[in-house]
Amino acid sequence: MKRDHMGNDQLLPEYNIQLGICDEYIAVFDVKQYASDMDCFIPLMEKFKKVHAFYPKYPVADAGYGSFNNYLYCEEHGMEKYMKFTMFEKESKDEKYRDNPYRSVNFPINENGKPVCPNGKEFNYLYTKPVRGNKYGRTEEYYQCEDCTNCSHKEKCCKAKGNRIVRLNEELTSFHQEVLSNLNSTKGAKTSTFSSYTQILNILHTFIQFQEIQAKKITETHFFVNLGFLICCFFTAPWFLV
Numbered sequence: 001m002k003r004d005h006m007g008n009d010q011l012l013p014e015y016n017i018q019l020g021i022c023d024e025y026i027a028v029f030d031v032k033q034y035a036s037d038m039d040c041f042i043p044l045m046e047k048f049k050k051v052h053a054f055y056p057k058y059p060v061a062d063a064g065y066g067s068f069n070n071y072l073y074c075e076e077h078g079m080e081k082y083m084k085f086t087m088f089e090k091e092s093k094d095e096k097y098r099d100n101p102y103r104s105v106n107f108p109i110n111e112n113g114k115p116v117c118p119n120g121k122e123f124n125y126l127y128t129k130p131v132r133g134n135k136y137g138r139t140e141e142y143y144q145c146e147d148c149t150n151c152s153h154k155e156k157c158c159k160a161k162g163n164r165i166v167r168l169n170e171e172l173t174s175f176h177q178e179v180l181s182n183l184n185s186t187k188g189a190k191t192s193t194f195s196s197y198t199q200i201l202n203i204l205h206t207f208i209q210f211q212e213i214q215a216k217k218i219t220e221t222h223f224f225v226n227l228g229f230l231i232c233c234f235f236t237a238p239w240f241l242v
Helices: 038-052 068-076 088-093 170-183 186-191 195-217 220-241
Strands: 016-022 025-032 123-130 139-145 165-168
Touching: 016 038, 025 038, 025 220, 038 068, 068 170, 088 170, 170 186
Parallel strands: none
Antiparallel strands: 016 025, 123 139, 139 165
């Protein structure tokens, strides 16, 4: 439930419904009290593993699931990375954005292992900092330009008054490149078709509206059982309607 019908934050989300669709069937479902879909991905995959005794090979998901934690989780459990990240659409379709030489991810690395800006200035290492919220102990590195004084590229490069500071995470950047390659491939185009997913969501719409009214009266477990019952009815109904 991600709607605020009154528009005044009084009816905030309580339960986040997650569905794992495989060949037009719901292979797994879950209910969580997490506002972010990113936090729901790992519990859903673990539930899939518990039900089917293996992890899905190609977990396809939208940009709400493409976090550093989730990519590392897929890496750890032998799953391909088919979850979009926040800037996936711009990376895929906006050539000007993707190839912008002033983006730090596009800075070449010189023989000294330092990033170099379009004006030929080196970025010196400042410090390493843990990635916020990362469950795998990953870190990212911060670099500062040696001198931005009177730089002719300053207006296009950054808005900082002093020398520009950039944050680099080579591992996450490589994951993003892998996701782009996977989803823009022929296989990626086939696996990312969600027509059946949309149909199932439409069937569940009435259930969600009803549960929104009773959300404050029922527990997460109760909500999960109700959802499971509806899913069973959805798939068995055609047999009784023939």
